[in-house]
Amino acid sequence: MTATLDERATARLSVFQRLAGWAYRRRWLALALWVVALAGVTAGSQVLGDDYRNDFSLPGTESQRALDVLKRESPAQAGATVQIVMESDGGLAQEGTRARVERMLADVRGLPHVTGVAGPYVAVSPDGTVGYATVTLDGVAEQVPAPAVRDLISTAQAAEGDGLRIELSGDPVRNAEESEGGAAEGIGLLAALVILVLLFGSLLAASLPIVIAVFAVGTALGLTVLASHVATVADFTAPLMLLVGLGVGIDYALLVFSRYRSELVDGTPRDEAVTRALDTAGRTVFFAGCTVIVALLGLVLLGLGSLQGVAVAMALTVLMTMLAALTLLPALLALFGGRIERSVRRRAEKREARGRRPDGEGWRRLSNAVERWRWLAVVVPTVAMLALAAPAVNLQLGFADAGNDAPGSTSRQAYDLLADGFGPGYNGPLIVVVEGGDATAARAAQEALGDAKGVAAVVPQDGAGSGPTTLIVLPDSKPQDEATGDLVNRLRADVLPPVEAQTGATLLVGGSTAAVVDYSDAVASRLPLFVLVVVGLSMLLLLLVFRSVLVPIKAAVLNLLSVAAAMGVMTLVFQEGMFGVAPGPIEAYVPVMIFAIVFGLSMDYEVFLLARMHEEWMRRGDASAAVREGLATTGKVVTAAAAIMIVVFGAFLFSPERMLQQFGLGLAVAVLVDALVIRCLILPGVMHLLGRSAWWLPGWLGRRLPQVALEHG
Numbered sequence: 061m062t063a064t065l066d067e068r069a070t071a072r073l074s075v076f077q078r079l080a081g082w083a084y085r086r087r088w089l090a091l092a093l094w095v096v097a098l099a100g101v102t103a104g105s106q107v108l109g110d111d112y113r114n115d116f117s118l119p120g121t122e123s124q125r126a127l128d129v130l131k132r133e134s135p136a137q138a139g140a141t142v143q144i145v146m147e148s149d150g151g152l153a154q155e156g157t158r159a160r161v162e163r164m165l166a167d168v169r170g171l172p173h174v175t176g177v178a179g180p181y182v183a184v185s186p187d188g189t190v191g192y193a194t195v196t197l198d199g200v201a202e203q204v205p206a207p208a209v210r211d212l213i214s215t216a217q218a219a220e221g222d223g224l225r226i227e228l229s230g231d232p233v234r235n236a237e238e239s240e241g242g243a244a245e246g247i248g249l250l251a252a253l254v255i256l257v258l259l260f261g262s263l264l265a266a267s268l269p270i271v272i273a274v275f276a277v278g279t280a281l282g283l284t285v286l287a288s289h290v291a292t293v294a295d296f297t298a299p300l301m302l303l304v305g306l307g308v309g310i311d312y313a314l315l316v317f318s319r320y321r322s323e324l325v326d327g328t329p330r331d332e333a334v335t336r337a338l339d340t341a342g343r344t345v346f347f348a349g350c351t352v353i354v355a356l357l358g359l360v361l362l363g364l365g366s367l368q369g370v371a372v373a374m375a376l377t378v379l380m381t382m383l384a385a386l387t388l389l390p391a392l393l394a395l396f397g398g399r400i401e402r403s404v405r406r407r408a409e410k411r412e413a414r415g416r417r418p419d420g421e422g423w424r425r426l427s428n429a430v431e432r433w434r435w436l437a438v439v440v441p442t443v444a445m446l447a448l449a450a451p452a453v454n455l456q457l458g459f460a461d462a463g464n465d466a467p468g469s470t471s472r473q474a475y476d477l478l479a480d481g482f483g484p485g486y487n488g489p490l491i492v493v494v495e496g497g498d499a500t501a502a503r504a505a506q507e508a509l510g511d512a513k514g515v516a517a518v519v520p521q522d523g524a525g526s527g528p529t530t531l532i533v534l535p536d537s538k539p540q541d542e543a544t545g546d547l548v549n550r551l552r553a554d555v556l557p558p559v560e561a562q563t564g565a566t567l568l569v570g571g572s573t574a575a576v577v578d579y580s581d582a583v584a585s586r587l588p589l590f591v592l593v594v595v596g597l598s599m600l601l602l603l604l605v606f607r608s609v610l611v612p613i614k615a616a617v618l619n620l621l622s623v624a625a626a627m628g629v630m631t632l633v634f635q636e637g638m639f640g641v642a643p644g645p646i647e648a649y650v651p652v653m654i655f656a657i658v659f660g661l662s663m664d665y666e667v668f669l670l671a672r673m674h675e676e677w678m679r680r681g682d683a684s685a686a687v688r689e690g691l692a693t694t695g696k697v698v699t700a701a702a703a704i705m706i707v708v709f710g711a712f713l714f715s716p717e718r719m720l721q722q723f724g725l726g727l728a729v730a731v732l733v734d735a736l737v738i739r740c741l742i743l744p745g746v747m748h749l750l751g752r753s754a755w756w757l758p759g760w761l762g763r764r765l766p767q768v769a770l771e772h773g
Contacts (some may be wrong), residue, residue: 073335076346076386080338083390084331090391094275094384101282111288112295113203118364121578122552126493126570133495133528140201142209142230144168144193144216145474147481148223151188157224164219164226165193171215173198173208190481201231209236213470229462229474229487231572237469247714251707252310259700260321262403268317268392273309276384277302280377293369299720300370301377303712303727304657307705308352308664309381314704315668316341316385318697320393324404330397334390340675342386347605348667349382351598352660358594359656362586364579367649371656378660423695427688430744437745441737442621448733449624451631457580458645460718461487461539479538485516488539490548491571492531492556501565502529505556509533512555514547539573540644548577580648587652594656595620598663604765605667606674607757614746614754615670618738619662623655626730630654634722647719654723658730661705665739668701669694673747677755687747695740702735 073081083090118124144165148157169177176196184191195212197204209232220226256266281301284293319341323333356378359371393400430437462475478486492509494502502520509518509531516536520529533551537543548569556567598619599612606612630646637643673690677683709731712724747754757765 074339074343076338076342077335079386080335080342080390081331083387084334084394087391087394090387091395094279094388094391098275098279098282101279101286105282105285108286108289110285110293110298112293112297113288114294118575118578118582121575121582122568123570123575123578126491126568126574129493129495129528129568130530130570140197140199140204140230140232142195142197142212142228142232143474143478144195145190145227145229145477145481146192147190147225147227147477149189150223152184152191153188156222160219160224164216167215167218168193168195168212171208171212173204174212185481187481190477192478195230197232201235204232206236209233217470225477227470227474227477229471229478233474234462234465234471237465237471247711251711252306252704255700255703255707256310256314259696260403261407262400264396265317265321265400265403268389268396269310269313271392272313272384272389273306273381275388276309276381277305277377280305280373280380283376284373287373288369291369291372293373294367296717296719297370297373299712299715299717300653300723301373303709303720303723304374305377305381307708307727308349308378308661309384310704310708311664311701312345312349312381312385313389314701315345315697316389317393321400321404322693324401330393330401334393334397338386338390340671344667344671345382345385347601348664349378351601351663351667352378352657354597354601355594355656355660355663358590358597359652361590361593362583362652364582364586364649367653370653374657421692423691424688426695426740427691427744430741431684431687431748434745434748437741438749441741445621445625445733445737449621449628451629451636452624452627454635455627455631455651456542456635456645457583457648457651458540458545459576459579459647460644463487463538463540464642464644464718466716483516483534483536484538484541485535485544488535488544488573489571490533490535490551490569490574492533492551493568493570494529494531495566495568496564498563501559501563502531504563505559505565505567506531508555508559509551512547512551514543514550533569535573539576544573545577545580548574576648580645583648583652590652591655594659598659602663602666606670606755607762607765608755609757609761610750610754611670614743614750615663615666618742618746619659619666619734621742622662622730622734622738623658625733626654626658626726627651629729630722630726633725634718644718647722650719650722650726654726654730657727658734661727661731662734662738665698665702665734666743668698669739669743674755683751683754684748687744691744698739699735702731702739705731706735 117127146152146161148154150157152158152161165177168174174195175198178194178196213228213233213236216228217226253266253270256269257263260266281298284297284301287293316337320333320337323336324330328336353375356371356375360368362368462469462471463479465472465475475487492505494505506518506520509515514535514537515533517534519532519534521532535544535547537547551569556569559565560567595616599616602612602615603609630650632638633641635643635646669690672693673686676689677686680686706728709724709728712720713728715721715724
């Protein structure tokens with residue numbers, strides 16, 4: 061039977077057109093499905109609650125082996141510890157002060173999750189004014205409930221007064237003191253709405269991308285909360301999902317909506333405008349989203365515990381935003397299309413009546429200027445970007461400790477008291493586990509450690525019963541100092557091996573400070589493979605989409621440039637202490653996650669711009685015109701999209717969490733330089749330099765590659 065004309069037309073429709081047509085026709089069903097999904101996962105997550113837990117264990121590292129030995133042989137020594145630090149100007153040995161301290165410690169011993177209390181009168185500063193007691197808990201810091209730790213803090217500080225000051229430190233205390241934040245997301249959304257209103261001139265039109273982002277991020281968050289009960293998901297996952305989801309979600313919806321608006325201005329009927337927008341911008345969003353997901357899933361290769369859960373959760377967020385842009389947005393355009401169309405046409409008529417230049421004329425002039433000064437447009441910004449990236453050469457990975465906490469927090473106050481009373485190393489002791497050997501092994505290890513350069517003191521701590529002996533090694537440098545990391549490596553490589561050979565014992569250097577060194581080394585050692593896989597897969601995707609050899613290479617180099625610039629700025633601000641920020645290391649997992657996110661987002665802009673350039677190239681075969689029209693048609697929307705991402709990411713600088721501040725600054729700087737420097741100057745300059753060869757593909761390779769087109773022919 062001969063197919064009808066309508067059937068043949070339908071058969072020629074792309075997947076994106078059919079998806080748009082379904083969502084447009086079944087608008088209420090599409091909206092209902094999203095509402096049910098969001099409401100369902102939100103209700104389920106509120107009923108069950110989250111089970112976030114951090115997992116920074118690294119099987120095979122020496123610090124992890126030391127912890128495993130303690131857990132197996134002496135569980136009482138393996139739990140997290142809290143230091144109760146006391147100061148009395150009149151001296152802690154005064155009779156009244158001593159009695160109050162001992163009563164307080166007796167109360168602490170009776171608290172839930174407390175397995176032991178040691179001190180404080182075996183640990184008093186030389187002048188007798190500062191002392192500390194060590195409280196051992198029944199689990200690692202992430203396992204002890206925050207309310208129980210807050211009870212411990214209030215019980216200890218209840219003894220304050222009459223010249224006695226009490227502060228507490230330790231990872232459980234820092235976790236319990238963490239603020240919930242929340243203002244950053246609101247600031248980012250409000251700023252994004254303002255930019256969208258200025259761009260579209262309509263509150264309704266400006267609200268659609270934000271609605272899309274809220275639905276997508278809300279659904280992804282609910283699913284992640286539910287998944288936390290069956291998989292390891294870090295407690296910092298939710299704010300990172302908000303950070304990425306709001307920026308990406310608003311951007312994807314904005315790009316599709318902008319193409320829809322352009323079709324309306326050209327006189328296309330509403331239903332056809334939706335299908336065309338999805339078949340062009342929607343197709344681009346799909347491939348751009350895939351690059352971000354590939355980059356994020358590359359984090360799984362690092363094998364760093366809960367970071368794998370974070371990577372999957374953020375990839376899920378990007379997937380949901382992509383689906384929302386392709387299904388929920390057409391439904392909303394069907395519902396509100398009439399009002400939006402009237403607003404768009406009124407604005408176009410006013411623009412025409414005022415005799416203003418056509419859209420994109422300024423970008424065409426910029427492209428012409430870049431073409432005329434192509435070498436200058438490439439070389440000067442590249443040199444500036446490399447200068448901005450230069451500080452990243454000295455990037456120091458680690459983790460913020462109590463010395464980076466707010467000055468008024470009890471953890472920071474305790475940190476300062478310990479440093480003043482005993483020395484900086486007391487805030488980051490190393491734990492040497494002596495396993496096996498005879499009774500002389502611990503003494504030999506203690507002597508060797510005491511003579512080692514960089515060690516301030518060695519305090520033996522016998523295990524219970526037949527458990528291993530532990531030696532507390534106090535460095536003479538702060539936990540975050542490079543000298544402390546060097547000490548850990550020196551003890552393992554030079555100081556302890558001769559003792560092991562002499563006594564037959566196994567000596568393991570552990571503790572939280574050593575674990576940070578191991579974690580940072582693991583990230584640094586696995587980073588090259590991670591970068592290679594992410595860059596390689598992204599280049600392969602671009603090769604398939606644009607059928608060009610040079611375009612993927614150029615894209616990878618420029619994206620790496622924006623990542624390097626972001627790392628350089630982060631180093632200056634957070635590591636070197638620029639603008640009054642407390643100096644300290646960059647959180648060990650932040651650079652790899654920023655690389656994944658920034659590389660993916662940079663590929664977004666690359667795909668958005670190159671898709672229009674490729675469209676013009678395929679239609680006209682004029683390389684110069686392709687660059688000019690690509691900038692003219694996407695320059696405004698890409699700049700607006702970048703501005704939205706910058707304000708959403710930059711809003712996280714208001715977060716109380718140092719880690720989120722680092723993420724916010726790194727991502728905001730990367731998008732800023734990517735949009736203003738790379739996409740406006742370097743990219744068009746390189747494309748003009750390459751000319752027709754930018755789209756070159758060897759014939760033999762072209763015959764073997766599958767057809768993956770951004771344009772539906």
